[in-house]
Amino acid sequence: MKPAPFAYERPRDLDAALSMLAASSGSTKIIAGGQSLGPMLNLRLVQPELIIDISGLAELKRAEISGGELVLGALVTHADIEDGRTADVTRGAMRDVAANIAYRAVRNRGTIGGSLSHADPAADWISSLAALGARVTLRSLAGARTLAVEAFVVGALESALHAGEIVEAVRVPARSASAHWGYAKSCRKTGEFAHAIGAVLIDPAAASARVVIGAIDTAPVVVTNAAELFGGRIAADYKQRFEPRVADALLAKAGIDDAAQRHIHVSVLKRAVLEAAA
Amino acid sequence: MKEGAELRNEREFPSGKSGQGVGARLPRKEDDRLMRGRGLYVGDVRLAGLQDVAFVRSPLAHARIRGIHVPERHRGSVFTAADLVGIKPIRAISGLPGFKISEQPVLATGKVRQVGELVAMCLAPTRAEAEDIAASVTLDLEELPAIYDMLKAREPGSALVHEHWGDNVFLETNYEVDISAALDAPIKVTREISTARQCMSPLEGRGVVATFDKRLDQLTLHSAAQMPHITRSGLAECLGMEEGQIRVISPDVGGGFGHKGILLPEEVCLSWLTMQRGHPVRWIEDRREHLVASSNCREHHYKITVYADSDGTLRGIDCEATVDSGAYSSYPFSACLEAAQVASILPGPYKMPAYRCRTFSVATNKCPILPYRGVARTGVCFALELMLDLVAAEAGLEPGEVRLRNLVRPEQMPFDNITKKHFDSGDYPEAMRRALAQIDIDSIRGRQRKGEADGRRIGVGVSIYCEQAAHGTSVYSGWGIPMVPGHEQASARLTPDGGLELRVGVHSHGQGMETTLAQVAHEILGVDVAKIRIILGDTAMTPYSTGTWGSRSMVMAGGAVATACRELGERARRIGAKLLQHDPASVVLQNGEVRGVNGSVSLKAIAHTWYRRPQDLPADVDPGGLEVTQGYKPVRDSGTFSYAAHAAVVAVDPDLGEVEILDYVIVEDGGVLVNPLVVDGQIYGGLAQGIGTALYEEMPFDASSQPLATTLADYLLPGPTEVPAARLDHMETPSPYTQFGVKGIGEGGAIAPPAAIANAVNDALRPLGVELMQSPITPHRIVAAVLAARAAERSAA
Secondary structure, three states: OOOOOOEEEOOOOHHHHHHHHHHOOOOEEEEOOOOOHHHHHHOOOOOOOEEEEOOOOHHHHOEEEEOOEEEEEOOOEHHHHHOOOOOOOOOOHHHHHHHOOOOHHHHHHOEHHHHHHHOOOOOHHHHHHHHHOOEEEEEEOOEEEEEEHHHHEEEOOEEOOOOOOEEEEEEEEOOOOOOEEEEEEEEOOOOOOEEEEEEEEEEOOOOEEEEEEEOOOOOOEEEOOHHHHHOOOOOOOHHHHOOHHHHHHHHHHOOOOOHHHHHHHHHHHHHHHHHHHO | OOOOHHHHHOOOOOOHHHOOOOOOOOOOOOHHHHOOOOOOOHHHOOOOOOEEEEEEEOOOOOEEEEEEEOOHHHOOOEEEHHHOOOOOOEOOOOOOOOOOOOOEOOOOOOEEOOOOOEEEEEEEOOHHHHHHHHHHOEEEEEEOOOOOOHHHHOOOOOOOOOHHHOOOEEEEEEEEEOHHHHOOOOEEEEEEEEEOOEEOOOOOOOEEEEEEEOOOOEEEEEEOOOOHHHHHHHHHHHHOOOHHHEEEEOOOOOOOOOHHHOOOHHHHHHHHHHHHHOOOEEEEOOHHHHHHHHOEEOOEEEEEEEEEOOOOOEEEEEEEEEEEOOOOOOOOOOOOHHHHHHHHHOOOOEOOOOEEEEEEEEOOOOOOOOOOOOOOHHHHHHHHHHHHHHHHHHHOOOHHHHHHHHEOOHHHOOEEOOOOOEEOOOOHHHHHHHHHHHHOHHHHHHHHHHOOOOOOEEEEEEEEEEEEEOOOHHHHHHHOOOOOOOOEEEEEEEOOOOOEEEEEOOOOOOOOHHHHHHHHHHHHHOOOHHHEEEEOOEOOOOOOOOOOOOOOHHHHHHHHHHHHHHHHHHHHHHHHHHHHOOOHHHOEEEOOEEEEOOEEEEHHHHHHHHHHOHHHOOOOOOOOOOEEEEEEOOOOOOOEEEEEEEEEEEEEOOOOOOEEEEEEEEEEEOEOOOOHHHHHHHHHHHHHHHHHHHHHOOOOEOOOOOEOOOOOOOOOOOOHHHOOOOEEEEEOOOOOOOHHHEOOOOOHHHOOHHHHHHHHHHHHHHHHOOOOOEEOOOHHHHHHHHHHHHHHHHHHO
16 A cells, blocks of 8 residues: 655745646646545555645645635644634634544644545535635636635535646635524544535525535535525524425435435434524 | 362462462553554564565456466566466365365466455565556456355356356255244244444554575564464465474564464465565555455354244244355365354353254355454354344343343353353353343333433343353364364473563464463462563464464463463472472472471572572482473363353434444453453453444445445444443353363453344334344444334335
């Protein structure tokens, strides 16, 4: 279980990294915390010719509040968020998510940008950030573009990253004082990848709700206007109005044929709704 | 000393209050090394000129090999079966009539019969480079239909793993005692029950470092092996060498559980390679190899009927058991040990007048099934204990009550059960009663009636088993495997400075033998435990032994150490008498010194005189000296029977399928415990593995017999957060047949948990009409069963 041979570069700044990325022909992989890429290299599931280690890029470690949103550099670790070393605009929602990602050893090294880039459907950030309405900024030598998280994750282990692009930052909008947050997941054991994730951001005052069903075999189901899951309207009584059958139909539409799997997903989502309402 | 009635009196332990002898709760001596990271495992062995091996393994479960293509640049670094001239395949032949022989080539010839089967061996200065070479080798394989389902494999017309057999059955057996007498019983419950294929998953995998010493004309194989002498015999057979030309060194070993008792094709390959190349070679199993290609175990299927009277009294069991034995018969336990065990141990500690069990050991395109801690007992306990809960439900009784009604009673001991298993001692009903009391069954029932605020359902389950251990010649010759244990030997040597060296052929890979055997020796000789060294894991330095397996080491090696130490003590006593100028009959050995009426002389002084100042000894001294090797067998070799009652309380979420173990009680009787602390550790470790069997561990296969869990992200093992702090209670009923009354206890912790937990889950979900009869009990299986029950209820309404 040793990686196939690869070249290794550790650029000192983002421009250098982007230049290397642009210049590289063939397969190149970016490594940050290495919590997913490391095992994949060892298993030879990926055999890049070049690995660009961005862990030395100070620009990507910044975290700041700008224009009312939180901008987290791609290299911010789960532990940075868990420990409150970064600012927060989600009233603790991100901190709770971070604290329950895998094991502490993974959280110490794993990065938010790496997790998004890897686009594992069972990962916590792609579901929770989609529910929070976060966006991702991608940068290449040609410039930057910003996408909604749900647009960035296009499938299992598939993102919208183009060749030469790197995740630069995550932009998280502030959670309004009236917005309720619920996040639930079911894991076979502590620290394992979830087999079902439910994330909800429900604002009865604004009559809006974002609902995410994650850890399915493909990109999470993201419902940005989730009134249909609550009998057609979002109001203070949303907890009583949650419609499991609508969620079940969404999952069936997403290609989940197994009824027991759908039931577990719907039950986890229901738990997230109850948590939000609590 | 002759074995016999006098041994029954050896509960009077001469070490008295020293706190180091039999029964002392002594911290493990070896932990000073192991817990500081100072152990030496096979992966730590460094030899000059060492090169690494990686294997090309079959990507298909069943295929004909049409060609193996090695790039020109790697010729000379890649070896295939064609290169291994004169190397014999591994053959583990069961002596049971009707057994069909499989030949496991150490590198595949003709066909591959499992994913991960070795096809070519690649050599390079480092493992990474060896893997690069392996990746460059291409195989031309003609895929054949894969046999992945043991029940389908039994059907006529199935594709064949070994064509010349004509079917896929290694062996079929039939055991019957008057089953017709049970058929009119008022309660008759029939079910199919199965246990998943698992992987043993010791912390350390297998590994081999092989080298050849020209001066000694000797191959030295460093291997993570729990039975080094057996490995040597197997190697000698495959390599066509004399046993004296082979030395197997098994250094510190990070868990064995049965996996490390098996002769590996890799061991044969690397032995051949080092002799070809003249430099040391190494292969260290990685976790993917471990999961996919090697350590499989546990896959059983039962079709079972239990007959009982309406008061829950057992009338008989009728069972058809199938074991997925995989592609080959592994050495030395064979493809049929599991099924042979199933037939003889299924009735367990219960009385019944009628019994029938047919077994099938079926070949499939999977790894050979290997004996894992508990061997067939875990599956058997799962099957029978789940059935007894159904009998209880039919009879309207508490599950515990059905056990109490049918367990062998203490006044019946020693007891021969329906399969002629000879139970040496014990009070099984008492263990069950204590477990029920400690789990507080009445309060759980009350809690169930009230229901849970969080919507989960509470369930309580019990199970009980017996663990036959240290069973010897008479039992194993009947099971027909190529290895039959006889007398166990130990050497004891007093060193010139009064220390004690003990050499034993068993090994220690987590059992704490370096401590417990020292305690036994201390018990006899009074030498300080700190001054006793245990030498094991090296065929050149230890007496022959079949090794550590079957929970035999404490009984067998412990008995041998006691026997050797007694003889050594007797010799020292006679020398001491000379030094004291006493009649030998008037002196005794006590607390490390020989005492007479006029004084005493220490073992240390006796040793010093014997080795360093023989001029002080009279001419007529016994010339035997202070080094002895003695053999030992218990009074009866039918085995010791330890046992335990387990009780679990779980909370089950019927919509998420999550199971939380709220409480766990184990009441165990392992006879006289040499070191209760070590026994506790064995039980906790076994419990963790049992929880793995119950709830987590499963190697799934697809229809082409591809193993699907190739990393520990897919093959789930319980971790610290999944293993509850169990409450342990010990009973100590001595075995009448062994030194000090000890019994083997190594496996029990892993036997009962799947049954107790499954019964608890079923107890929680029974009101919903749910019944789970398959391990592991996963969230998906629970929810699928709940949905099926709800659908059935709707359609009935």
